[in-house]
Amino acid sequence: MTDLDVAVIGAGVAGLTTAFRLASAGRRVRVFEAADVVGGRMTTVREDGFLIDTGAEQIPTTGYPQTWSLLGELGIGREQVPRIGRGIALWRGRARPGVASTRGLLTGAGLSVRARLELLRLLRGRFDLERPEDSTHATVAQACRGDLLDYLCQPVVSGFFGWDASRSAIAPFLALLTSIGPASTWRTYRDGMDTLARALAERVDVTTSAPVERVVDDGSSARIFVRGAELSARSVVLAVPAPVVRRVYPEHGSEFIDACSFSVVVKAHLLLDRPLGRRDYVVVVPTAENGTVATIIFDHLKHPGRAPENRGLVTVMAHPSVAAELLGAPDAEVAARLVDAAERLVPGLRAAVGRVVVRRFRHALPEATPRALALRSGFEAGLGGGAVDYAGDWVYLSPCSEAAVRSGVRAARRLARKEERV
Numbered sequence: 001m002t003d004l005d006v007a008v009i010g011a012g013v014a015g016l017t018t019a020f021r022l023a024s025a026g027r028r029v030r031v032f033e034a035a036d037v038v039g040g041r042m043t044t045v046r047e048d049g050f051l052i053d054t055g056a057e058q059i060p061t062t063g064y065p066q067t068w069s070l071l072g073e074l075g076i077g078r079e080q081v082p083r084i085g086r087g088i089a090l091w092r093g094r095a096r097p098g099v100a101s102t103r104g105l106l107t108g109a110g111l112s113v114r115a116r117l118e119l120l121r122l123l124r125g126r127f128d129l130e131r132p133e134d135s136t137h138a139t140v141a142q143a144c145r146g147d148l149l150d151y152l153c154q155p156v157v158s159g160f161f162g163w164d165a166s167r168s169a170i171a172p173f174l175a176l177l178t179s180i181g182p183a184s185t186w187r188t189y190r191d192g193m194d195t196l197a198r199a200l201a202e203r204v205d206v207t208t209s210a211p212v213e214r215v216v217d218d219g220s221s222a223r224i225f226v227r228g229a230e231l232s233a234r235s236v237v238l239a240v241p242a243p244v245v246r247r248v249y250p251e252h253g254s255e256f257i258d259a260c261s262f263s264v265v266v267k268a269h270l271l272l273d274r275p276l277g278r279r280d281y282v283v284v285v286p287t288a289e290n291g292t293v294a295t296i297i298f299d300h301l302k303h304p305g306r307a308p309e310n311r312g313l314v315t316v317m318a319h320p321s322v323a324a325e326l327l328g329a330p331d332a333e334v335a336a337r338l339v340d341a342a343e344r345l346v347p348g349l350r351a352a353v354g355r356v357v358v359r360r361f362r363h364a365l366p367e368a369t370p371r372a373l374a375l376r377s378g379f380e381a382g383l384g385g386g387a388v389d390y391a392g393d394w395v396y397l398s399p400c401s402e403a404a405v406r407s408g409v410r411a412a413r414r415l416a417r418k419e420e421r422v
């Protein structure tokens with residue numbers, strides 16, 4: 001008899017979804033989470049009346065079927081995930097509105113007419129969020145050029161995913177872009193982006209501050225080593241980023257997992273003594289315009305509850321070319337570099353900053369390199385056989401929380417089928 005039916009490693013939305021599904025089906029499941037809170041890359045820090053979304057920022061109304069279905073099951077209605085109702089701008093000398101909007105295709109959002117026509121041509125392909133490998137394996141920088149690359153695709157993939165356009169394949173990005181509808185329909189959780197994770201965690205057995213050091217596959221069962229103890233389970237689900245899988249389960253034997261790299265993201269959340277910004281809640285910044293800042297998010301415009309009245313919350317995300325260097329830099333240095341660079345885009349920012357919260361993601365979003373893309377479907381097809389299974393956005397090479405939720409639903413389904421067979 002094993003200690004558990006299933007041990008899930010990682011309490012991000014992928015692991016929590018897996019656990020919730022299996023616990024609902026009567027399995028003895030426990031989630032082990034290294035951090036002292038749940039949510040992983042969908043976490044919200046609450047401080048002095050500010051709600052700081054440290055990772056994910058928003059979800060769309062369409063294109064996230066698994067997320068919306070799960071929210072429905074948990075009794076989280078759309079009123080708890082209100083529309084943001086504001087747009088995304090691109091910086092080209094000034095903020096140009098209309099990115100990810102149909103109107104932007106007409107008005108340009110800073111893009112030349114030729115680039116807009118090239119974009120329409122690019123979007124005519126067929127893209128599948130679940131099977132990104134079925135479309136082109138070209139990188140973002142190979143698939144588009146000129147204005148379309150420099151003033152739309154590069155700033156968007158760097159600004160939202162921390163991607164280097166010359167490393168990541170364009171297919172997962174286009175699959176997402178064509179499925180999620182215009183920015184005007186996007187939403188954010190009223191009470192913070194950790195709402196889903198918190199709701200799931202209330203319904204499953206989660207142990208926080210429990211970093212799993214090692215997973216051993218014994219064939220018909222597996223063991224985990226955590227906080228000096230050893231536990232056995234009929235199955236283990238590794239719901240941690242692929243590079244963490246490589247560390248805790250070095251015997252994984254998967255070329256895909258070895259190829260699955262992540263972007264690095266460093267963010268400075270600026271707690272302001274006044275609200276700045278007026279219209280768009282995100283400004284993406286092309287490399288050609290500023291090599292230090294990739295994105296500026298006006299969180300208090302995203303949702304008024306993110307900052308106390310008459311205060312402001314602005315997030316500055318570092319450009320991918322400086323993110324790796326900032327990973328190891330002290331908070332004060334990160335804050336100073338990002339505030340100085342952003343001041344040129346948001347005059348008055350420096351003077352309004354009170355406190356700064358710096359957040360670093362060594363494993364921010366799956367990079368979806370062409371090599372990983374080529375190996376993905378083979379990896380997925382082989383899942384479900386042994387005592388160790390996987391969940392996480394990286395299983396689909398898709399830089400979004402819907403992929404994480406979907407991976408959790410599918411992992412739970414594979415495990416249920418496996419149990420039926422024994």
Ligand SMILES: Cc1cc2nc3c(=O)[nH]c(=O)nc-3n(C[C@H](O)[C@H](O)[C@H](O)COP(=O)(O)OP(=O)(O)OC[C@H]3O[C@@H](n4cnc5c(N)ncnc54)[C@H](O)[C@@H]3O)c2cc1C
Nearest residue numbers: 010012013014034040041056057058212392393400401404
């Ligand atoms: C900056 C940023 C912005 C984003 N913006 C959006 C957005 O706007 N919309 C959207 O849909 N998606 C967005 N995403 C993507 C989304 O956040 C992720 O796809 C999703 O949260 C991934 O969930 P996961 O469960 O796969 O992984 P994670 O959330 O990374 O969960 C893995 C968990 O495992 C834990 N862990 C790691 N090692 C161990 C160990 N040894 N033992 C135990 N636990 C361990 C971690 O602490 C973590 O909690 C964004 C991501 C980032 C980083």
